[in-house]
Every structure is written in structure tokens, then in C-alpha cells.
Amino acid sequence: MRIMYLSFLFLLSTLFTSLLVAQKQYALPTADVQDLKGQTVSTSTFTNGGKPMVVSFWATWCKPCIAELSAIHEEYETWAEETGVKLVAISIDDQRNVAKVAPFVNGRGWNYEVYCDPNGNFKRAMSVNTVPHTFLVDGQGNIVWQHNAYNPGDEAHLFELIEKLSKGKSLESK
Amino acid sequence: MSSFRKNALLSLGLLGFASFLCAQTSPDYGEIHGNVGIDAQYYLDDPAINTQPVPDIFRANSFLNLVYTRGNFRAGLRYEAYMPKPLLGFPVAFEGHGIPFRYAGYTLGRLDITAGNFYEQFGNGLILRSYEERALGFDNALDGVRLKYQPVDGLRLIGFIARQRFYWQFSPGNIKGFDAELTLREFLPKVDWKKWNLIVGGSFVSRYQSGQEIPNPDNPANLLEIPLNVGGFSGRMNLGYGGFQLNAEYAYKINDPNALNKFIYKPGTAAYVSAAYSTKGLGISLQAKRVENFDFRSDRNAQGNDLLLNFIPMLNKQHTYALPASIYPYAVQANSELGWQADVNFTTPKWLNKKYATTVNLNFSMVSALDTTPTGDRYGYTSSAFDFGKRYYMDANIEVQQPLGKKTKLSLMYMYLWQNQRLVQGQGTTEDNLIAAHIAVVDATWKVAKKHTLRFEVQHLATPALQNPLNSLVNGSWAMGLVEYNFNPLFFASVMNQWSYGNPDEKKQIHYPTAMVGVTLKTTRIAIGYGRQREGIICIGGVCRQVPASNGLTFSLMSSF
Numbered sequence: 002m003r004i005m006y007l008s009f010l011f012l013l014s015t016l017f018t019s020l021l022v023a024q025k026q027y028a029l030p031t032a033d034v035q036d037l038k039g040q041t042v043s044t045s046t047f048t049n050g051g052k053p054m055v056v057s058f059w060a061t062w063c064k065p066c067i068a069e070l071s072a073i074h075e076e077y078e079t080w081a082e083e084t085g086v087k088l089v090a091i092s093i094d095d096q097r098n099v100a101k102v103a104p105f106v107n108g109r110g111w112n113y114e115v116y117c118d119p120n121g122n123f124k125r126a127m128s129v130n131t132v133p134h135t136f137l138v139d140g141q142g143n144i145v146w147q148h149n150a151y152n153p154g155d156e157a158h159l160f161e162l163i164e165k166l167s168k169g170k171s172l173e174s175k
Numbered sequence: 176m177s178s179f180r181k182n183a184l185l186s187l188g189l190l191g192f193a194s195f196l197c198a199q200t201s202p203d204y205g206e207i208h209g210n211v212g213i214d215a216q217y218y219l220d221d222p223a224i225n226t227q228p229v230p231d232i233f234r235a236n237s238f239l240n241l242v243y244t245r246g247n248f249r250a251g252l253r254y255e256a257y258m259p260k261p262l263l264g265f266p267v268a269f270e271g272h273g274i275p276f277r278y279a280g281y282t283l284g285r286l287d288i289t290a291g292n293f294y295e296q297f298g299n300g301l302i303l304r305s306y307e308e309r310a311l312g313f314d315n316a317l318d319g320v321r322l323k324y325q326p327v328d329g330l331r332l333i334g335f336i337a338r339q340r341f342y343w344q345f346s347p348g349n350i351k352g353f354d355a356e357l358t359l360r361e362f363l364p365k366v367d368w369k370k371w372n373l374i375v376g377g378s379f380v381s382r383y384q385s386g387q388e389i390p391n392p393d394n395p396a397n398l399l400e401i402p403l404n405v406g407g408f409s410g411r412m413n414l415g416y417g418g419f420q421l422n423a424e425y426a427y428k429i430n431d432p433n434a435l436n437k438f439i440y441k442p443g444t445a446a447y448v449s450a451a452y453s454t455k456g457l458g459i460s461l462q463a464k465r466v467e468n469f470d471f472r473s474d475r476n477a478q479g480n481d482l483l484l485n486f487i488p489m490l491n492k493q494h495t496y497a498l499p500a501s502i503y504p505y506a507v508q509a510n511s512e513l514g515w516q517a518d519v520n521f522t523t524p525k526w527l528n529k530k531y532a533t534t535v536n537l538n539f540s541m542v543s544a545l546d547t548t549p550t551g552d553r554y555g556y557t558s559s560a561f562d563f564g565k566r567y568y569m570d571a572n573i574e575v576q577q578p579l580g581k582k583t584k585l586s587l588m589y590m591y592l593w594q595n596q597r598l599v600q601g602q603g604t605t606e607d608n609l610i611a612a613h614i615a616v617v618d619a620t621w622k623v624a625k626k627h628t629l630r631f632e633v634q635h636l637a638t639p640a641l642q643n644p645l646n647s648l649v650n651g652s653w654a655m656g657l658v659e660y661n662f663n664p665l666f667f668a669s670v671m672n673q674w675s676y677g678n679p680d681e682k683k684q685i686h687y688p689t690a691m692v693g694v695t696l697k698t699t700r701i702a703i704g705y706g707r708q709r710e711g712i713i714c715i716g717g718v719c720r721q722v723p724a725s726n727g728l729t730f731s732l733m734s735s736f
Binding site for chain 1: 210299331361372420449453586
């Protein structure tokens with residue numbers, strides 16, 4: 002019984018903690034990732050010159066991730082023209098698939114800035130549990146919104162938020 | 176004080192610590208975030224699928240990660256609880272709860288220091304990779320001190336001294352590691368590199384483990400002479416020119432008699448090469464690998480997934496559909512492997528397929544054992560450099576994705592799989608058990624209305640039933656169906672059934688139905704499921720775990736903040 006109670010306590014406390022902090026924005030953490038040439042890059046260099054930035058965690062084996070990035074790919078040019086947004090795609094594929102990431106991305110014609118995080122440095126720093134996990138970063142480099150999982154149509158909501166951000170409105174505004 | 180009270184206080188303390196830090200809004204107090212997860216199952220008896228009676232019918236694996244950063248300072252911890260016992264299939268040694276992972280670190284200009292736990296990978300991981308794969312109960316975190324230093328632009332040095340996590344204890348071996356990597360573009364910025372890019376690197380990892388008395392298998396009256404220090408070296412390069420990329424690494428390990436190589440004195444080697452070319456609309460990659468006697472652990476007696484120091488990348492496609500991924504999965508054979516893989520991705524050009532482009536992935540892989548000759552002494556065997564020995568595994572597959580309109584998307588996959596089940600899964604017979612299977616998958620997504628999506632999956636695995644099945648519940652052909660409904664972005668529900676209709680034993684033609692409902696609230700996902708879990712092996716990222724059959728109610732919560 003004690004153990005059940007303890008489990009319950011753990012559940013409650015973690016839920017409480019997460020709810021408490023869920024709304025808070027924080028700066029994009031720093032970790033080392035690799036570009037598609039294998040060169041080490043610090044995430045502290047990620048910037049979009051004051052414009053909004055989407056940071057999307059994905060993997061070559063993750064079907065919903067590919068669906069999300071393919072859907073955004075269809076509209077990416079329009080998005081960039083209208084809001085100046087940039088998408089940074091972080092592949093969490095491990096060394097088994099790292100060499101396949103560039104052929105995969107180019108084979109699909111994606112124009113994203115792509116990095117590999119084969120040992121999960123950035124994934125851990127960003128507290129990502131599962132992919133897809135998408136973050137919206139404002140012009141000052143703060144994470145202002147995040148979402149886990151993808152279903153067709155979710156990208157429309159993401160774009161609404163990007164538009165608000167690029168117009169300097171609050172994300173909660175109508 | 177009772178341990179229960181201590182536990183409760185610990186939980187409350189953690190909570191208090193987190194709340195205190197969160198409550199501070201001023202940037203002077205730094206930032207805290209993290210993630211939590213709970214996986215719980217209530218087990219039911221189900222003799223039809225060979226469930227084992229379990230004494231604790233409700234079990235849960237939980238964790239909480241907290242990461243605190245303030246300027247150049249960072250600290251974090253992970254609380255884990257496996258109570259009252261770990262979920263079935265996870266190592267029983269996890270039983271209990273505590274804080275197995277905690278660290279503090281500081282970045283001072285070009286120097287970065289971490290004290291406590293950390294994860295690290297050198298190059299491709301051939302001689303060192305420490306990482307966590309929570310879904311498998313795999314965590315070989317290092318615990319010690321690590322320094323990272325960049326003396327000049329383009330040169331990165333890493334050194335550490337540590338022990339490895341072993342459930343709630345530490346590895347008997349002490350690990351030292353050093354890695355240097357030089358990126359020539361950054362090191363010599365004045366040179367006109369045009370489209371060229373070259374990165375070279377080298378690493379050294381050593382294990383010190385005190386001696387022990389191991390009888391010589393050839394002459395049990397004598398003891399084996401065991402090296403206390405075992406060192407591994409590796410050199411690597413990454414060469415790029417425009418869309419071409421060549422990555423090669425070679426690693427060598429001195430003699431390391433251990434439980435898995437049956438205490439032989441042969442040194443180990445590993446070689447990995449990958450070549451890739453890509454341009455808009457087309458990507459091709461080729462990979463090859465040769466691994467000989469290269470199981471490297473922080474304890475010479477460790478087996479299974481325990482205390483692995485290195486990572487041998489698998490050379491086959493990482494399947495995610497249920498039947499291709501889990502009926503006959505492949506597991507790395509770190510002591511003897513020779514294999515290659517080819518992978519092609521392309522999208523049909525606009526002039527051919529104007530409205531909705533087709534995306535195609537072709538993949539072929541083949542992995543064999545090395546061709547070896549026993550020497551009859553403690554040296555073990557000799558091997559030929561490029562001759563294939565017995566084949567382990569072969570996989571040829573094609574996957575096509577085609578949108579059929581704004582609302583419908585179709586994915587089709589066909590795979591031919593060949594496996595020597597005895598060699599790959601090490602199941603206990605002396606005769607090779609050869610499997611050949613054709614697998615087809617149809618996956619369709621239909622956006623019914625704004626915010627409403629349906630997804631359907633049909634899978635079929637065709638293989639002749641074997642006369643002498645090793646794992647009778649997996650023998651013969653399989654069919655699977657899945658329907659999933661999503662109400663964006665809040666709610667999802669799915670029903671699935673796997674059916675072993677081709678089993679020659681009619682009693683073993685079993686349905687494995689499962690149903691699941693869940694909600695996603697921003698970054699929190701809660702799901703409840705009910706059904707049968709097939710006995711088998713699940714593999715994630717190259718590591719596999721045997722899961723026993725089970726039936727019951729599952730609950731899972733994942734959240735990040």
C-alpha cells in the first residue's frame with residue numbers, strides 16, 4: 002500500500018510541477034549538434050535575425066515527423082515570404098542512420114536547416130520525450146510555444162502562431 | 176525514520192526544489208525545465224499467450240528530469256522509480272527508486288567542465304558511446320569528470336575519467352577516454368576550401384578492472400592471465416565535396432578476454448565506411464562495416480545489454496511498422512559481422528507528376544558472419560578480411576508515398592526478409608533455422624474534415640510454417656490491421672489486431688487485439704490502453720530487449736516543461 006501511495010505521490014508531484022512550469026518561456030538551451038557535413042555546431046549560434054524560428058525534432062524512422070515536415074514543405078516558401086520564419090530540423094537519428102539523413106532530406110527536396118543530434122545532447126537539453134516535438138522560438142531566442150505529436154492540419158495552427166509572433170502580437174490574442 | 180517517510184520527504188523535497196526555482200521569474204535565478212514520464216501496467220492472466228504469473232500485478236516505471244541553467248552554469252538530476260517492481264521485460268535489477276543521474280557543469284570560454292553524470296559519443300561510437308534509451312530500460316551513463324576544451328578554432332578536445340552506471344550501482348571497471356577532432360575549414364580559415372570539407376579525429380578509451388581468478392578453459396588447473404588495462408584506439412575522417420560525403424572510421428582493441436568472446440586473447444577490430452551523394456530530389460547512400468571481436472564493456476564479465484561501452488551501428492533499415500519491425504528483428508553481433516547497405520531516396524520530378532509528387536525509398540542490406548578458422552588455442556580464430564561467413568540477415572524493401580489529393584495520403588511498402596534465426600536470436604538449437612518472409616504494408620491517412628483524421632494500416636507477413644519451430648508463437652504467417660482516429664490536436668483513439676493465422680498449431684493461431692485512447696495537451700500526452708502484448712523482441716536504435724507476453728491495462732503519461 003505504501004508503495005502505491007508513494008507512486009501516487011510521485012505522479013501528483015510531477016504533474017503539479019509540470020503544470021506549474023508549463024506556461025513559462027525560456028531561452029533556447031546550448032548544446033553541440035552536427036551539421037550535415039559532420040561539423041560540430043553549437044545551438045547558441047541558432048538565430049533568424051529577430052524573426053521567428055521553428056525548431057522541430059524528428060527522425061528518419063518517425064512517420065508522423067515526416068508527415069509534419071512534408072506538410073510544412075508544401076507551404077514553406079509562402080510562410081517564409083509572409084513572416085520571415087525559418088525552420089531548423091533536428092534529426093535525433095543515432096549513428097545507425099546519421100549518414101542517411103542528408104540523402105533523405107535532399108531526396109525529398111526539403112529546404113530546412115538540418116542538424117543531427119546522434120547522441121541526444123540537444124534533445125536532453127530541450128527535455129524532448131518523443132518525436133515529433135516542435136518548438137516555436139521568438140526573435141529574442143526564447144521558446145514561446147511547444148507541441149508534441151503531429152496530425153494532419155496541425156501545421157495550420159502553427160502558422161497562425163508564427164503570424165502572431167511576426168506581427169508582435171501575443172500568442173493568446175485572437 | 177521509516178524508509179517510507181524518507182521516500183515521501185524526498186519526493187516532496189524534489190517538488191519543493193522545483194517549485195522554488197520555477198516560482199522565480201527574474202532571469203537572475205536562472206531557468207528550470209525538464210520532463211516526466213510514467214508507464215504503468217496492470218497485469219492479467221492469459222494462458223493462451225503464455226503469460227507468466229506475476230506476484231506484483233500492478234507495476235510502474237517513472238522518471239522525472241530536472242535541468243537548471245543560469246548563465247554558464249548548469250545542473251540537473253533524474254529521479255527514477257520502478258515500483259513496486261519494474262514493468263515485465265525490463266531488467267529486474269532496476270527495482271527500487273532513487274537519483275541515479277545528477278550533474279553540475281560550467282562553461283568558461285573555451286573550456287567546459289562536467290562533474291557527475293554525462294553522456295558522450297566519440298566519432299561513430301565504435302569505441303565509446305554512452306547514452307540512454309528509456310523505452311528499453313537501457314542507460315549506460317558515465318559518472319565522473321569530463322573536460323571539453325577548444326584550444327584554437329576547429330580543434331576540439333574531450334577527456335574524461337569515469338565509471339558506468341550499472342542499475343543502482345557502478346561498473347567494476349574504471350574508464351578513461353580522450354578524443355581529438357580537427358575541422359580543417361575552421362582551423363585554417365584563410366585557405367580557399369571551395370566545396371571541400373575535411374574533418375579528422377582520433378580517440379582512445381581504456382578500461383581498468385582489477386584482476387580475478389578465471390580458470391583456463393583449456394587447462395582448468397591453471398588460471399588465465401587477464402589484462403587489467405584494456406585499451407581501444409580509433410581514427411576517423413569525414414570528407415565532403417559538394418553533395419558527396421565520405422565517412423570512415425577504424426578501431427582497434429587490444430586483447431580483452433571476456434565472457435562473450437569466451438576469454439580468448441585475440442585483439443578486436445572494427446571498420447565502418449559510409450559514402451553518400453545527394454542533390455535536390457535524389458539521395459543515395461552506401462555503407463559497409465566489418466566487426467571482429469569488438470564487444471567492449473566496462474566489465475569483462477558483463478552480458479546482455481549490461482555495461483556496454485561502445486556502439487556498433489546496425490546496417491539495416493530501422494523499420495517502424497509492427498510486423499517488419501518486431502516479428503524477425505535483427506540484433507547486432509558485435510563479435511563477428513561483415514555487411515553492407517544501400518539506400519536510395521527520390522521524389523518524382525514536377526514534369527512527371529505535377530500535382531502530387533511521389534516519394535520513393537529503396538533499401539537493401541545484407542549482414543553475414545566473418546569467415547573464420549579456429550586456431551585451437553587461446554587466440555581463438557583467424558579470419559579472412561573480406562570473405563563472408565554464414566549469412567545472418569538480408570532485407571530488400573521499397574516504400575512509396577503518394578498523396579492522392581489534399582485529403583488522402585497513401586504509403587505502400589514491400590519487404591523481402593531473410594534471417595538465420597538461430598544465429599541472430601541465439602535460440603538454443605544446433606540447427607540453423609532459416610526464415611524467408613514477404614511483408615506488405617498499406618498505410619492510408621484520410622482527413623475526413625477539419626480537425627478529424629482517420630488512419631488505416633493493413634500489414635501481412637507471409638512465410639511458410641516451419642516443422643520444427645523454435646518459437647512456436649511466432650511460427651507461420653501473420654496479418655495485422657489498425658484503425659486510428661485523431662481529433663486535432665487533443666484526442667486520439669486506436670484499435671489494432673495482430674493475428675498469427677498461419678501457425679500450424681491451431682491452438683496457437685492467436686489474436687492480439689489492443690485498444691488505446693489518449694489526449695495530448697501541448698506537451699503532455701496521456702494514454703490508456705487495454706489488450707494483449709505479443710511475446711517477442713523489441714529493438715530501438717540497435718539495442719533489443721526481450722518482452723514477455725502480457726495482457727492487461729496500460730497507462731502512460733509523458734510531459735515536458
